[in-house]
Amino acid sequence: xxxxxxxxxxxxxxxxxxxxxxxxxxxxxxxxxxxxxxxxxxxxxxxxxxxxxxxxxxxxxxxxxxxxxxxxxxxxxxxxxxxxxxxxxxxxxxxxxxxxxxxxxxxxxxxxxxxxxxxxxxxxxxxxxxxxxxxxxxxxxxxxxxxxxxxxxxxxxxxxxxxxxxxxxxxxxxxxxxxx
Ligand SMILES: C[S@@+](CC[C@H](N)C(=O)[O-])C[C@H]1O[C@@H](n2cnc3c(N)ncnc32)[C@H](O)[C@@H]1O
Numbered sequence: 001x002x003x004x005x006x007x008x009x010x011x012x013x014x015x016x017x018x019x020x021x022x023x024x025x026x027x028x029x030x031x032x033x034x035x036x037x038x039x040x041x042x043x044x045x046x047x048x049x050x051x052x053x054x055x056x057x058x059x060x061x062x063x064x065x066x067x068x069x070x071x072x073x074x075x076x077x078x079x080x081x082x083x084x085x086x087x088x089x090x091x092x093x094x095x096x097x098x099x100x101x102x103x104x105x106x107x108x109x110x111x112x113x114x115x116x117x118x119x120x121x122x123x124x125x126x127x128x129x130x131x132x133x134x135x136x137x138x139x140x141x142x143x144x145x146x147x148x149x150x151x152x153x154x155x156x157x158x159x160x161x162x163x164x165x166x167x168x169x170x171x172x173x174x175x176x177x178x179x180x
Contacts, residue, residue, distance in 0.1 A: 003080075003105040004147075005061075006035045006140065009068050009119070010112030013040055022137045023110060024049045024062060030144035030152045032108070034061030038068035057160025057176075072107065072122045080105035081124045085139045086115065089126030096146050099125055108143060110136040 006027045011020045024035045024045065037045065042064045049062045072082055081102050099106070102124075109119060120126050129139040145152065165172040 002103070003034075004032045004144075005075075005105070005107050006032050007038055007068065007071055007107055007109045008035055008112075008136075009038045009109060009115065011037050011040050011042060011045075011064075012112065013042055016112055017042065017045055019112070019135075019137065021045050021048055023140060025052065026137050026141050027144070028053065028058065028060045030141060031148045031155050032144060033059070034063075036066055036071055037062075037064035038066060038071060041065035055161050057157035057163075058155075059158075068116075069118070069122075072109070072119070075105070075107045076122070076124075078105070080107055082107045082109060082122060083143070084109045084115075084119050084123035084126045085129065085136070085143055086111070086120070086126050087128050087131055087133050088120075089128040091131070092127055092129050092143065092146060095125055095127055099127070100147060100149075106147075108140065110140050112136065 006023065008020055008023050010016075020037060020042065027035050028049070035049070046062050046064055049060070053060045075082060081099075081104055083099060083106060085108060109123065111119075127143065129142045160176055163174045163176050165174055
């Protein structure tokens with residue numbers, strides 16, 4: 001089974017906690033298998049995401065503190081492909097077919113502040129979601145939706161404690177029975 005992971009770069013402790021949490025939540029909801037927060041440990045974000053995964057189910061990994069360069073190099077050495085999301089990259093519609101045709105694991109890299117130029121060289125694809133600056137959360141969401149071809153609603157999140165029941169007029173949540 002191919003793995004789809006997100007590498008969150010440039011995370012600044014506390015200041016970026018909310019946005020990094022949103023990167024993780026978006027990655028999880030839209031089909032990624034996990035997030036690596038580069039360079040800085042953030043046990044608070046890790047705990048928040050683990051709690052969401054425990055309540056709502058699914059197998060989602062979260063780790064923080066591993067250096068970004070080592071993460072990307074290890075990924076490539078293991079045969080995985082690297083997609084760097086950047087406003088300066090090639091247009092998503094022009095490269096998505098090539099990305100989707102590639103075999104193997106995919107690491108999607110998103111930044112926070114200015115990215116080191118080396119990331120552009122290490123990536124297999126530098127991909128833009130429009131050539132306008134935007135939020136890394138939005139760019140990640142659009143990329144995952146295109147990459148997984150709008151199938152996020154089909155994803156199953158097993159072993160959660162609760163499940164949201166879609167409703168037209170109220171907030172409805174069902175408690176799940178263990179093993180169901
Ligand atoms: C708020 S932006 C800051 C970028 C920074 N000013 C720079 O020049 O590298 C944070 C991250 O969002 C992502 N991003 C922003 N705009 C994007 C776009 N149009 N397409 C793809 N990714 C984008 C990139 O991963 C970027 O590192």
